[in-house]
Amino acid sequence: MKRRDILRWGTSAALGWSATSALTACRRFSPSSSIPLSIEETRGLESPSVIGTDAYHFLKDVGQGFSGTTVRLITEDSPGANVAWEFVQEEFIPLTGIDVQWDRFPLDRVFGRIEQDIAREAGTYDIMYWDQAWIGRFLEVGVNPKELLENSDLQYPNYNFEDFLSPLVANIASYQGQLAAIPYDIPILILFYRPDILEELGLSIPMTMEDYLETMQVITEAKAPQIYGTVEQWKVGHYSLHANMTAWLWAHGGSIYHADGTPAINDDRAIAAMEYLLAQRQYAPPKP
Structure with missing residues (x-):
């Protein structure tokens, strides 16, 4: 499927699925x-x-x-x-x-x-x-x-x-x-949501980072342990943890390196991103 078809399909469809089944x-x-x-x-x-x-x-x-x-x-x-x-x-x-x-x-x-x-x-x-x-x-x-x-x-x-x-x-x-290669299995996170749950709880689609955190909190408090507000991929030693981390790092305007090649992973934006990531832990399914 072409990129333009994916975008067209994604914007026209009522995208949404359960966090537990996704x-x-x-x-x-x-x-x-x-x-x-x-x-x-x-x-x-x-x-x-x-x-x-x-x-x-x-x-x-x-x-x-x-x-x-x-x-x-x-x-x-x-x-x-x-x-x-x-x-x-x-x-x-x-x-x-x-x-x-x-x-x-x-x-x-x-x-x-x-x-x-x-x-x-x-x-x-x-x-x-x-x-x-x-x-x-x-x-x-x-x-x-x-x-x-x-x-x-x-x-x-x-x-x-x-x-x-x-x-x-x-x-x-x-x-x-x-x-060097053909792109495959790109680790970019996309927001999927359950329209029925948002409607049931009187929630709007989260449009900001603050909205997203508040939305997952409300869903978790109302639906856990059957359904949680979000899911994480935090397996120690697996690249999925890195992909999850960079999503929030970039969302906070951070980067792993500065333009001159020096590390940027411990600057204020990176620290804020890691704090945001850890704040989601209580709204995700507990480790089995």
């Missing part, structure tokens, strides 16, 4: 319940599963030229990867005849596997998941994505690399100005 799947939920819809119910009109679409013909015609080959991937084990794997099994493999072997591990194990593979020059994986912090480390190992993007014979229908936000490409998928 982390269980990446699929769309039915309007009347928290049960995720099946893949069949979420397919788009341009899906390769629809016979006759451009995507169908691309995978069927171009993919058959690689039938019998094997592609090996390694990524983080995440809800998004699990859903993508279902599509690979139901659409990509049957149409192309290409075998796909997809290893999914916790993020720290992904890093270890990649390092071992590179050190041994084993060439086990064709496609690797690189966290943004690893880009510079593995820059010389991968294939320059521009070479693949410029191959007109392998251009997926309606795929436009320019649909990626330029700051994401520059800061997530590049190192020192050189494109």
Whole structure:
């Protein structure tokens, strides 16, 4: 789906889901319940599963030229990867005849596997998941994505690399100005809310940082322990904690580094951001 389509869909739909169910799947939920819809119910009109679409013909015609080959991937084990794997099994493999072997591990194990593979020059994986912090480390190992993007014979229908936000490409998928990877699994937090709960409690959509904190407090006091005002991703030693922290750091105008490269993580804005983050703890589900 193109970036412009996501924005159009997001602004026109009544977005909202339960904080307790949002982390269980990446699929769309039915309007009347928290049960995720099946893949069949979420397919788009341009899906390769629809016979006759451009995507169908691309995978069927171009993919058959690689039938019998094997592609090996390694990524983080995440809800998004699990859903993508279902599509690979139901659409990509049957149409192309290409075998796909997809290893999914916790993020720290992904890093270890990649390092071992590179050190041994084993060439086990064709496609690797690189966290943004690893880009510079593995820059010389991968294939320059521009070479693949410029191959007109392998251009997926309606795929436009320019649909990626330029700051994401520059800061997530590049190192020192050189494109190193295709953006994937971008750690940007977006506000989702339950319109029914806001209406029930007489709340408005929070528009400021102060509003957001007050809203999660009211919801927690009224609904906990069934529903809490927010959710956090604070697992110690996991990059999800870093992604959560930077969301509030940037929201407070802070940064990890100053423009001259000196640390900014302990200035007044960063401290205010960390205090704001910790203030949410009492309004999130307790650690199991």
